[in-house]
Amino acid sequence: MIRRCDSSEFETIYAIINDAAQAYKGVIPADCWKEPYMSEDELRHEMAEGVLFWAYEEDGELIGVMGIQQVQDVALIRHAYVHTFRRNQGIGAKLLSFLRGRTTRPLLIGTWADAVWAIRFYVKHGFRLVSPEEKNRLLKKYWSVPERQMDTSVVLVDPKWFEPDSRGPHSSME
Numbered sequence: 001m002i003r004r005c006d007s008s009e010f011e012t013i014y015a016i017i018n019d020a021a022q023a024y025k026g027v028i029p030a031d032c033w034k035e036p037y038m039s040e041d042e043l044r045h046e047m048a049e050g051v052l053f054w055a056y057e058e059d060g061e062l063i064g065v066m067g068i069q070q071v072q073d074v075a076l077i078r079h080a081y082v083h084t085f086r087r088n089q090g091i092g093a094k095l096l097s098f099l100r101g102r103t104t105r106p107l108l109i110g111t112w113a114d115a116v117w118a119i120r121f122y123v124k125h126g127f128r129l130v131s132p133e134e135k136n137r138l139l140k141k142y143w144s145v146p147e148r149q150m151d152t153s154v155v156l157v158d159p160k161w162f163e164p165d166s167r168g169p170h171s172s173m174e
């Protein structure tokens, strides 16, 4: 079952994020890694900024979470995490497809350039990597990330981004 998380589930969301984020350890640049990967304050800040978390629940237990944030004229997928022990079983795909169906806005995703599994996952679902120049432009426009994180990130966009009536300039891809 996929459903909205409520505020009482903060600790569970926090635990899923920091369990799943172990995938980044030793993969993303060392100066970008910290433990816990996301602090409680950061998570609170993200929620206060409008990231709405949805969860995949099975037998009363949350297995994965995915956030969505409306920013200006687009929607961002934020903080997609599936518990390590349940990865590669289609849960991420279900969450992504569910959130896709909940917005008519173009969906954008930012992730670490080194998280090749995540990039492959989104490309498999029709998202496309934008050029480095476009990535920098989009990260500045829709996210607030430090310069170092911009250098080490990629941005993927869904096909809607390129539709004639979609917001935003049409731009190069790679």
Ligand SMILES: CC(C)(COP(=O)(O)OP(=O)(O)OC[C@H]1O[C@@H](n2cnc3c(N)ncnc32)[C@H](O)[C@@H]1OP(=O)(O)O)[C@@H](O)C(=O)NCCC(=O)NCCS
Pocket (backbone or CB within 6 Å): 020, 021, 023, 079, 080, 081, 082, 083, 086, 087, 088, 089, 090, 091, 092, 093, 094, 109, 110, 111, 115, 117, 118, 120, 121, 124
């Ligand atoms: C990225 C992430 C959210 C995807 O969630 P997931 O539940 O593992 O995703 P899925 O199971 O739908 O798809 C992942 C892979 O499993 C495969 N898969 C899906 N169901 C499967 C099954 N029943 N048997 C075997 N493989 C399966 C998919 O084909 C996909 O393979 P591919 O990446 O080689 O194309 C998850 O891997 C994760 O939490 N990673 C760590 C954190 C992270 O990178 N987050 C992304 C931040 S933007």
